Amino acid sequence: MSSSAIELRKHMRDARRALPPDTRLRAANGVAEQLLQLPFAPQRGYVAGYWAVDGEMPLHAWQLQLPAECIWCLPVLDDASGTLKFVPWRVGDDTAPNKFGIPEPVFSASALLGAADMAFVAMPLTAFDANAHRIGMGGGWYDRTLGALSAQARPRSVGVGYEIQRVDAIEPQPWDIRCDAICTESRSYFP
Ligand SMILES: Nc1nc2c(c(=O)[nH]1)N(C=O)[C@@H](CNc1ccc(C(=O)N[C@@H](CCC(=O)O)C(=O)O)cc1)CN2
Ligand SMILES: Nc1ncnc2c1ncn2[C@@H]1O[C@H](COP(=O)(O)OP(=O)(O)OP(=O)(O)O)[C@@H](O)[C@H]1O
Numbered sequence: 001m002s003s004s005a006i007e008l009r010k011h012m013r014d015a016r017r018a019l020p021p022d023t024r025l026r027a028a029n030g031v032a033e034q035l036l037q038l039p040f041a042p043q044r045g046y047v048a049g050y051w052a053v054d055g056e057m058p059l060h061a062w063q064l065q066l067p068a069e070c071i072w073c074l075p076v077l078d079d080a081s082g083t084l085k086f087v088p089w090r091v092g093d094d095t096a097p098n099k100f101g102i103p104e105p106v107f108s109a110s111a112l113l114g115a116a117d118m119a120f121v122a123m124p125l126t127a128f129d130a131n132a133h134r135i136g137m138g139g140g141w142y143d144r145t146l147g148a149l150s151a152q153a154r155p156r157s158v159g160v161g162y163e164i165q166r167v168d169a170i171e172p173q174p175w176d177i178r179c180d181a182i183c184t185e186s187r188s189y190f191p
Contacts, residue, residue, distance in 0.1 A: 009138060012126045012165050017055035019162065024058065027162060030185030032061035035122070038181055038188060040156050044069035045119030048086050048155070051095070051103045056124045057160050057185075073113065075141075076104045083145040086113045115145045118155040125161040128182045132191040133170035134159040146177040156180045163187075 019027075035041065047070045052058045063072055073086040077098050087105040089095075095103035105111075115121065123142045125134045136142055146154055159182040166184070182189040 009126045015164055016162055027185035028058040028061040031057055031183050032065055034183040034188045035062045042070050042120040043067050046071050046073050046117055048073045048118045048121040050124050053102050057162055074105050084141050087111050116149055116153045121155050121157045122160050125159045127165050127167050128159055128161055129167055129170045130189050132179045132182045132189050133172050134179050135170055143175050143177055158183055
């Protein structure tokens with residue numbers, strides 16, 4: 001990854017962390033509306049969110065407004081494969097921090113789901129562009145996870161962030177999986 005991408009990540013992480021709480025809460029409501037209005041908004045099945053940390057866009061407003069037939073899941077790191085697995089999680093269920101300090105559901109092996117089981121995956125981002133290119137934290141977790149599936153087996157994947165995280169252009173990398181959309185507090189972007 002080029003030094004400019006590293007700088008961009010750092011800059012955007014600082015910027016989103018600096019947002020005041022009221023802005024963050026209003027944005028969470030706005031992004032929920034955008035996600036619910038997507039032409040391919042999930043109606044049923046497993047929906048993968050994330051536990052917002054480090055100033056990431058919170059998903060609680062969306063989670064609460066999803067159709068009752070949707071089952072909320074959170075990502076868990078599978079170090080053996082270098083990919084994400086997913087586990088259903090309800091408010092009040094136990095969590096434990098992963099190696100990055102991000103809360104994950106406490107699960108038994110039988111609860112583990114793969115990306116192909118998901119109907120929809122919401123991915124945090126550090127920066128994006130209007131053509132729906134996204135960069136994340138730099139671990140490549142979402143790219144490896146979705147890249148392991150054929151295009152037909154892949155769930156809908158949507159990047160989620162704040163308008164302030166938009167840049168003019170992101171140079172797509174060969175391994176990048178194009179998002180089906182990027183949603184912010186005020187609009188949605190499509191490839
Ligand atoms: N909320 C959330 N959950 C997520 C992700 C994410 O970006 N956000 N991920 C998206 O891929 C996966 C975890 N991937 C990650 C990749 C890199 C870093 C990272 O560089 N963190 C540090 C270093 C922390 C440490 O090593 O102790 C950092 O903040 O600089 C964190 C998570 C799965 N779950
Ligand atoms: N499909 C893949 N196969 C093998 N390696 C991959 C794949 N996707 C990503 N990687 C590796 O992961 C590294 C990080 O990728 P990248 O910088 O695109 O991450 P990111 O999109 O910012 O992070 P994330 O997906 O975790 O949010 C790359 O340098 C690459 O080596």
